[in-house]
Amino acid sequence: xxxxxxxxxxxxxxxxxxxxxxKGGIKLLEEINKTGNLQTAIKNLxxxxxxxxxxxxxxEKAVGEPLIKSYKGGFKGGGRTVVTxxxxxxxxxxxxxxxxxxxxxxxxxxxxxxxxxxxxxNTIRGFxxxxxxxxxxxxxxxxxxxxxxxxxxxxxxxIRALNLNENDEVTVIIKATEITLxxxx
Amino acid sequence: xIKVNKMISARNxxxxxxxxxxxxDLIGKIKINVTAPIKITCVITREAVEELxxxxxxxxxxxxxxxxxxxxx
Numbered sequence: 001x002x003x004x005x006x007x008x009x010x011x012x013x014x015x016x017x018x019x020x021x022x023k024g025g026i027k028l029l030e031e032i033n034k035t036g037n038l039q040t041a042i043k044n045l046x047x048x049x050x051x052x053x054x055x056x057x058x059x060e061k062a063v064g065e066p067l068i069k070s071y072k073g074g075f076k077g078g079g080r081t082v083v084t085x086x087x088x089x090x091x092x093x094x095x096x097x098x099x100x101x102x103x104x105x106x107x108x109x110x111x112x113x114x115x116x117x118x119x120x121x122n123t124i125r126g127f128x129x130x131x132x133x134x135x136x137x138x139x140x141x142x143x144x145x146x147x148x149x150x151x152x153x154x155x156x157x158x159i160r161a162l163n164l165n166e167n168d169e170v171t172v173i174i175k176a177t178e179i180t181l182x183x184x185x
Numbered sequence: 186x187i188k189v190n191k192m193i194s195a196r197n198x199x200x201x202x203x204x205x206x207x208x209x210d211l212i213g214k215i216k217i218n219v220t221a222p223i224k225i226t227c228v229i230t231r232e233a234v235e236e237l238x239x240x241x242x243x244x245x246x247x248x249x250x251x252x253x254x255x256x257x258x
Contacts, residue, residue, distance in 0.1 A: 120214065122225050140256060145220040151196040152254035162258045173255035176228040180195065180248040181215065183237045 011098055020062040026094045028052060029083050032068055038081040120176040128168045133159055142172055195248040203243045217245060
């Protein structure tokens with residue numbers, strides 16, 4: 001099979017554990033906001049009026065207040081639809097998180113730190129044998145196998161953040177490119 | 186800890202046996218069996234693999250500087 005596996009995500013907003021809005025709803029609100037007209041927005045998105053209207057009503061019910069406001073008739077009889085303040089707020093929240101998550105998804109260093117394999121890595125389970133905390137750094141000795149220990153120097157701050165204590169079960173990560181080899185004579 | 190002939194500052198020193206060597210254009214991926222069940226994958230330059238003449242079954246020393254070891258709880 002060709003092509004690499006990629007990670008993706010779906011984002012939606014919830015209220016009282018019930019779904020409020022997802023990508024499709026945001027697209028609809030954005031199109032209404034851009035065109036100022038529900039009919040045009042629906043036509044641009046290629047969805048039916050019935051579907052869009054039902055979707056909007058469902059979202060409004062979940063939020064508990066209107067997301068769009070329509071003005072009838074007027075010049076040329078066109079009618080106008082605008083996104084309410086609440087609707088704009090929801091668009092902002094959604095887009096902010098989507099941008100944030102997209103950035104996080106592309107941040108391979110972050111995933112490596114979480115132990116997800118984005119590069120060739122060695123992950124070894126072990127138990128903390130000794131914690132020596134200094135002023136700035138700490139030396140951690142992890143027992144990974146019989147008579148085999150791995151020593152790690154991490155900041156004293158990390159020890160506190162991870163609440164690391166002796167006998168804790170931990171995962172040791174070593175990037176494959178950080179290993180030096182020597183051949184025994 | 187394992188004894189090595191040379192003096193080296195790296196806190197992590199292991200002796201292992203090369204399980205496999207996979208040569209690519211620029212790098213070599215070497216899988217090493219350390220103390221069971223610990224297996225380590227190491228990526229070094231192809232040049233280094235050729236210079237050290239590393240092949241399957243060889244006994245090698247593995248060094249890792251303590252500051253390069255990440256801990257997850």
